[in-house]
Amino acid sequence: MKNTASPVRVTDDSISFTKRRKTANVLVVTDLAALADDMVLLATVAGVDAVVVPVAEARGSWLQNGMERFGWDPRAILVGPDALDAAPQSAAEAEMHEWILLGNELQQASLLAVAARAPRIRVAILPFSAEWLGNFLTELSRRGGEAEHMTFLGLAGGVGTTTAAALFAARCVGSGQSVVLVDADPLSGGMWERLSMGPHEDSSWESLNHHEPVPWGVHIAEVLPQTHGVSVLTWNPAGGEHAATPNLPVDFVAETIQELRSAFDCVVVDAGRLSPSSLGLAETSTHNVVVAHASGLASGQSEVLYSGARFGAIPRRYGLAIIGAHPKGFDAYALLNQTDASYRSSLPSVKRIAQLSAQGRLLEASSLGTVRSFLDDLAFATFLSEDQFFDERYA
Structure with missing residues (x-):
């Protein structure tokens, strides 16, 4: 695997998620x-x-x-x-x-x-x-699918689903985990240019789609490109040798993700906006996060959260990640109490993140203070018990 940048810096207060067994x-x-x-x-x-x-x-x-x-x-x-x-x-x-x-x-x-x-x-x-x-x-x-599996789903397009997923993957690497970031959004066009300034290697969904059956996770892991310590499976915007339309069967994507769970400590999936296919991926995930923009929630998108669970439009169990500054009068706590979300995390300031993303340096934003708080809240709500969180954060 080729690493195009140095690993994310690990600081003394980094959370160490529950360690999984490394290679046997x-x-x-x-x-x-x-x-x-x-x-x-x-x-x-x-x-x-x-x-x-x-x-x-x-x-x-x-x-x-x-x-x-x-x-x-x-x-x-x-x-x-x-x-x-x-x-x-x-x-x-x-x-x-x-x-x-x-x-x-x-x-x-x-x-x-x-x-x-x-x-x-x-x-x-x-x-x-x-x-x-x-x-x-x-x-x-193969770890038999023991890895943590976090799926990020957008309440709408362009709300920051890819940003949240990528930053969380970087946070896991900073905590000593082996991590793969999976771009399962067929509308994304590829996330590599936001993560790295280096060229994308032709190890992508397009090339993987030519293998039947799905290769073992350990073999996929060997060929995936890396940046900042994060292995990345995404679409190749240049097409590459195996250019194909990003229209893979959900079963194929789900099987690939399951294989990757046998080769990494943590699998982070960007499933794109809420849809039947993304909800299908969420069914097999250990943790789901619905990403929404604060302005959208304040202007009516919250209705999807209120009624979505009844009609199967959102995962049955999920956390809520709110991106962007909260409009005046917006009460995130009241919103949480009125929905089926089990927790929430907010990222109010995104200007610097957008700048780094445009420069191919998105993962570096995981070290920003407000971003770390956002990611630590997600980690606390998903991977860690309360005792673990305080023991490891403040030891």
Whole structure:
């Protein structure tokens, strides 16, 4: 992945959202250099971290000691033919991790004898099982859709939905998360020019649409362009090699987002204005934010919030992000009490944000004081409990 700018600055008061497990750790127990090199390479291609453990160290309570001393979190343990004594002695010992015994055809009998101790122990005869082993490790790198998933929907067009989504993605990066920003608004024409001054690479919806089925999330993550530490999936305004009209099926977009949830800590989606397709995406989201402009709410758009839930025009559960200065007499608290919104966050000053956006520097606005307060309110209402918020904000 190519990073076109330095990561968003992390300050001492940055909120650290609940940490998700990073790429799965794989332990390779062997003194055979060629086997160790092959397994590390295979794990790297699969997107997992591999640690080679010498046979002499794999004795007694070696695994527990390594977890406590080095912070190992092994999902799989690959044991070479020279380290079979390190394999579990019983089914109970094999329950916590995936154990795979490695060897060639000549070593098959001894591998199977050890595997007979516990039904969970697998055997990989190389090189015949190399493809299976690669697929197995790739599956380990997938988090199973555990990532936080925040969808931003606009009450109308041009209210700041893309701005809110992009700034929230930058805020997550500033808190140490791996983040992907997904432009699922078919009317956007692409958001890259607002996020970066660098050229857009041809890794976009247009190119992804030529893959069937949807690639695994870890593979999509490898090719997405980055800016300020945020991976971005958007439309390519230049068309590119796979130019296509931005009219992808909602199911395809939803499946892609689900795959990305297996490869990132946080998936932030700009779903565009409220519509049947954006509401369809909101159905699978863990958190939804309806973005509205203060002037629009004051002049009658709030009626959509009052009646929308009854007619399915807005998500069943959502937060409200109010963009722009509040007109005289506008009462945001009264509005919240009269709707089904579970919380609200306001961003009254947007002039500087608009300037940075026009310069391809939108994500830099996440460090502005008023913007940080806006984003922290969203984080508090969605990702953090009250105790977490105060413990991490004011520690």
